[in-house]
Structure formats: structure tokens, C-alpha cells
Amino acid sequence: xxxxxxxxxxxxxxxxxxxxxxxxxxxxxxxxxxxxxxxxxxxxxxxxxxxxxxxxxxxxxxxxxxxxxxxxxxxxxxxxxxxxxxxxxxxxxxxxxxxxxxxxxxxxxxxxxxxxxxxxxxxxxxxxxxxxxxxxxxxxxxxxxxxxxxxxxxxxxxxxxxxxxxxxxxxxxxxxxxxxxxxxxxxxxxxxxxxxxxxxxxxxxxxxxxxxxxxxxxxxxxxxxxxxxxxxxxxxxxxxxxxxxxxxxxxxxxxxxxxxxxxxxxxxxxxxxxxxxxxxxxxxxxxxxxxxxxxx
Numbered sequence: 001x002x003x004x005x006x007x008x009x010x011x012x013x014x015x016x017x018x019x020x021x022x023x024x025x026x027x028x029x030x031x032x033x034x035x036x037x038x039x040x041x042x043x044x045x046x047x048x049x050x051x052x053x054x055x056x057x058x059x060x061x062x063x064x065x066x067x068x069x070x071x072x073x074x075x076x077x078x079x080x081x082x083x084x085x086x087x088x089x090x091x092x093x094x095x096x097x098x099x100x101x102x103x104x105x106x107x108x109x110x111x112x113x114x115x116x117x118x119x120x121x122x123x124x125x126x127x128x129x130x131x132x133x134x135x136x137x138x139x140x141x142x143x144x145x146x147x148x149x150x151x152x153x154x155x156x157x158x159x160x161x162x163x164x165x166x167x168x169x170x171x172x173x174x175x176x177x178x179x180x181x182x183x184x185x186x187x188x189x190x191x192x193x194x195x196x197x198x199x200x201x202x203x204x205x206x207x208x209x210x211x212x213x214x215x216x217x218x219x220x221x222x223x224x225x226x227x228x229x230x231x232x233x234x235x236x237x238x239x240x241x242x243x244x245x246x247x248x249x250x251x252x253x254x255x256x257x258x259x260x261x262x263x264x265x266x267x268x269x270x271x272x273x274x275x276x277x278x279x280x281x282x283x284x285x286x287x288x289x290x291x292x293x294x295x296x
Contacts (some may be wrong), residue, residue, distance in 0.1 A: 039066035040200050040232045041090060046099035050083050059085040061255040063233060067234060072188040072227040074243035075236045077252035091124055091203050092116040104200035121149050125194030125202045131186045133178045139165060140174040143193045150197060164192035168222050179226055184215035203267045204235040214276055219270035221247045245269050
């Protein structure tokens with residue numbers, strides 16, 4: 001397999017406008033990276049087996065696909081379909097049993113454990129369902145944490161961390177600890193943390209799994225905004241309504257790709273969020289209707 005060219009991280013932009021709470025600021029469109037031809041992710045005949053006693057259990061069976069720079073891809077499937085195994089391999093948390101995996105031009109499937117750790121820190125930004133924030137550290141310190149292993153000065157770490165918090169609309173919450181933040185705000189801190197090392201790939205594993213529907217829309221609006229300005233995103237989810245916000249959907253079943261489809265009309269999370277905010281209180285309306293219907 002020919003090595004894809006190395007994808008560059010999305011450039012940093014300048015923005016001096018006011019950022020409203022919960023709103024991700026736009027990047028400079030003059031510096032935006034358009035979706036490229038060469039893949040950020042390229043896997044070919046990827047397989048993974050687990051040995052349980054005398055039994056070899058297949059989790060992935062010859063998976064082949066590519067994700068180009070600037071794509072927003074949702075990976076779907078029921079429990080046991082292989083999507084979590086794929087996420088572990090793409091995230092360099094595990095090694096395939098066979099097959100090839102290239103990440104931004106690097107043949108990941110042949111790297112040592114130490115090299116994989118370096119790839120995880122420098123080339124992949126992780127967003128997990130459970131946030132995984134340090135409870136006693138501020139949002140700023142949580143976001144700056146991955147850069148401690150990148151050899152950056154403290155001043156540069158703080159500058160990048162503040163910039164990342166601004167990108168997800170949390171500049172005013174930089175000194176708050178996770179316990180002082182809502183679930184949606186905590187997840188946005190986690191997204192900011194994933195961005196600080198300027199990764200080739202943002203890997204989001206069920207990022208809305210612990211959130212209510214409105215807060216989920218806020219997170220999807222942030223992810224869509226980031227993707228619209230060049231950040232490549234692979235999102236793992238079991239929810240079709242969340243996958244509908246991606247530009248492409250790959251569905252797994254029994255360790256194989258069942259469908260790989262373009263989404264010609266992805267839902268607009270920002271528009272959906274605005275409609276939800278403008279909607280009257282449905283619970284109150286239902287309560288008032290019951291009162292009117294009940295006999296005196």
C-alpha cells in the first residue's frame with residue numbers, strides 16, 4: 001500500500017470578535033484547509049482476533065476504508081459490531097492482528113508500543129463519553145495537560161490552551177473546575193484538550209452519551225463548526241440521530257463494513273439548537289393542557 005501524504009494540522013487563526021457562551025468561534029477562512037484527496041486514515045484488510053481459552057473470536061474481519069482530510073465521519077453499529085474495536089485500533093490503543101493502518105502518512109500498524117504512545121499524544125485528539133477531566137484542576141490546566149509531554153514552554157502551553165477554550169466558546173470558564181461546569185461544558189473542555197496538540201484526527205467516542213438532547217446538540221454544533229474549518233473527525237456512536245450530523249456514515253455489523261454512505265444533507269446542529277431554544281416549555285404546555293382537561 002502506498003503511503004498517503006502527511007496531513008497537516010489545521011492552522012491557528014486570529015479572532016478578536018466577541019464569543020458568546022456556548023458558541024465556538026470561527027476560524028479565519030483564509031487559512032482554512034479544504035478537504036484533501038490524500039487520506040488521514042487508510043486501513044486495508046484490517047483484522048482483529050481475541051483468544052478466549054481455545055477459541056479465537058473475530059472482532060474485525062478484513063475492514064478496508066479511507067477517511068480524507070476534512071471529513072466528518074460517523075461510525076455506527078450495535079453492540080458487538082466491531083466499532084469499539086475499530087476505535088481502539090484507529091486510536092492506537094491496540095494493535096491489529098493483521099492488515100495495514102496508515103495515519104497521516106505513518107504506517108501505524110508496524111509501530112512499537114512507545115511509538116504508538118507518541119502518535120496518540122501528538123497526532124490524535126481523543127474525546128470520550130466520560131469527559132476524563134481532572135476534578136481538582138481548572139479547565140485551563142486540564143486543556144494544557146497533553147502539552148506537558150510535547151516539550152512546550154509554560155507560556156506556549158497556556159497560550160494554546162486559552163486558544164482552544166476560545167474555539168469551543170469557554171474563554172470565560174478557563175479558571176473553573178469540572179465540578180463548577182455543566183456536563184456540556186465539561187465535554188467542550190475535553191474537546192479543547194483534544195485540539196491543543198493540533199492533531200491530524202479528532203476521535204470522538206460516544207461524545208454525547210452522557211448528555212441530554214439539548215446539550216448533545218451543543219456538542220454536535222461545536223464539532224460541526226470545527227469540521228467546517230478543516231478538522232478531520234471520526235465519531236463513534238450507536239445513535240442514528242447523532243450520526244445524522246456527520247457528512248458520511250460507516251455502519252458495522254459482525255466485524256465488517258455493512259454500509260459506507262455519503263450523507264448528502266447532514267442535519268445542521270446550530271440550526272436545530274436555535275429552534276430548541278426558541279421552542280416554548282413543552283413540559284409546562286403539557287401540564288397546562290392536563291389541567292384544562294381535568295374536571296373541576
